[in-house]
């Protein structure tokens with residue numbers, strides 16, 4: 042195959058930022074797949090330049106030049122930035138490729154702005170892009186492997202790219218690792234519920250941990266598994282074999298149901314310092330939190346006790362909630378969450394508004410059938426800036442009034458002080474304070490208040506939320522324009538808007554991706 046000059050851009054964020062939280066943490070949020078693609082390209086002899094955008098770089102300066110092909114990875118909230126970059130890079134002669142969550146969720150939209158759009162991606166898919174490497178315009182090719190790859194380049198192979206990313210991190214340097222793909226649970230709103238659970242090779246993982254111990258005195262490893270510990274004993278076994286207790290520190294996301302006390306003891310011994318268990322709802326998904334048929338305040342008590350137990354073993358805990366689920370009605374879900382905040386003060390609560398990302402999750406089809414999806418520009422689809430599913434049991438003002446009340450309660454000076462006091466270590470107290478006192482926490486209440494005021498006073502704004510018009514309110518357009526800065530000029534005509542029901546349309550039209558390249562799993 043001809044040797045190519047390859048650029049890879051990982052969009053960790055969607056716009057410039059100066060926040061302290063972003064400075065410290067964003068380099069730690071880099072995705073694994075851009076590093077994997079970079080490694081695959083190098084293995085095949087191509088020249089690779091990886092750019093990780095954390096909001097502090099001048100993208101115009103950092104963009105790879107003279108490249109044949111550029112891979113961009115983006116979540117949906119960075120889609121407009123990705124579309125603008127693609128237009129700019131195409132004007133310089135590059136062929137552009139989109140991968141990552143947005144490409145999987147909205148392929149029918151992304152093909153209008155990229156030469157290739159990738160679904161499940163393995164090395165053969167990358168090879169086929171690099172060997173063809175030609176312009177596909179005005180509609181790009183949609184390529185997808187039949188399934189996720191069976192193995193991925195480990196840390197040792199990705200090290201060069203990991204190091205260049207972590208060099209940007211001033212304090213915490215967490216190495217991203219992946220022990221498994223998909224999830225055996227079936228939470229219908231979740232992108233991972235549609236991906237079969239699959240462990241990755243234990244020998245490679247063990248070797249990677251040993252390798253990291255040669256690079257750091259005490260490496261910090263962030264497991265990117267959607268649900269770490271499904272095969273708990275196997276994973277803890279390999280961690281214990283890779284180094285003595287306490288020689289590494291770990292962060293992972295896991296279901297509450299997988300975290301009984303016996304396991305917590307073992308996790309503490311192994312060096313787990315942060316856990317992100319999802320609660321999601323007080324009125325649904327009892328299996329996930331092992332609360333069975335308990336709902337409402339009964340579930341709050343049970344979950345709060347469990348969280349307090351976890352924090353006796355793991356210093357930092359973030360609990361994830363989805364607000365606006367169909368099972369929620371009236372003030373009770375919000376009051377329950379407030380009661381939880383008071384009962385488990387050290388657990389950092391992360392709130393997501395119910396969002397439907399194109400074809401990423403099975404439930405989205407139902408929402409589209411019911412005509413409940415709002416065409417917010419992708420730029421706002423980060424589960425916090427906008428909720429693109431009309432709530433079933435609230436009107437918008439009611440919903441946002443509850444959100445404001447909950448956010449104010451959660452990040453009130455009293456709650457912040459409680460959280461800091463209850464934090465087991467100075468580092469955890471500092472992180473909790475930093476998150477809570479900035480735009481991540483208190484800033485949200487001000488934003489929701491603004492949305493609420495506009496819903497009450499601005500007819501055009503309200504008409505969009507009520508689905509009486511598809512005209513996106515000026516408020517959002519101005520915000521997006523401002524955040525994209527000079528790159529806004531490169532946003533192609535029409536790229537602000539998308540068809541919110543494209544998944545349903547493609548489903549009704551029958552199968553499948555525009556062009557599929559089914560490949561056997563990578564050996």
Ligand code: SF4
Pocket residue numbers: 224225226227228231232233234267268296319329
């Ligand atoms: S348990 Fe978590 S990762 Fe698994 S399907 Fe549910 S929300 Fe997704």
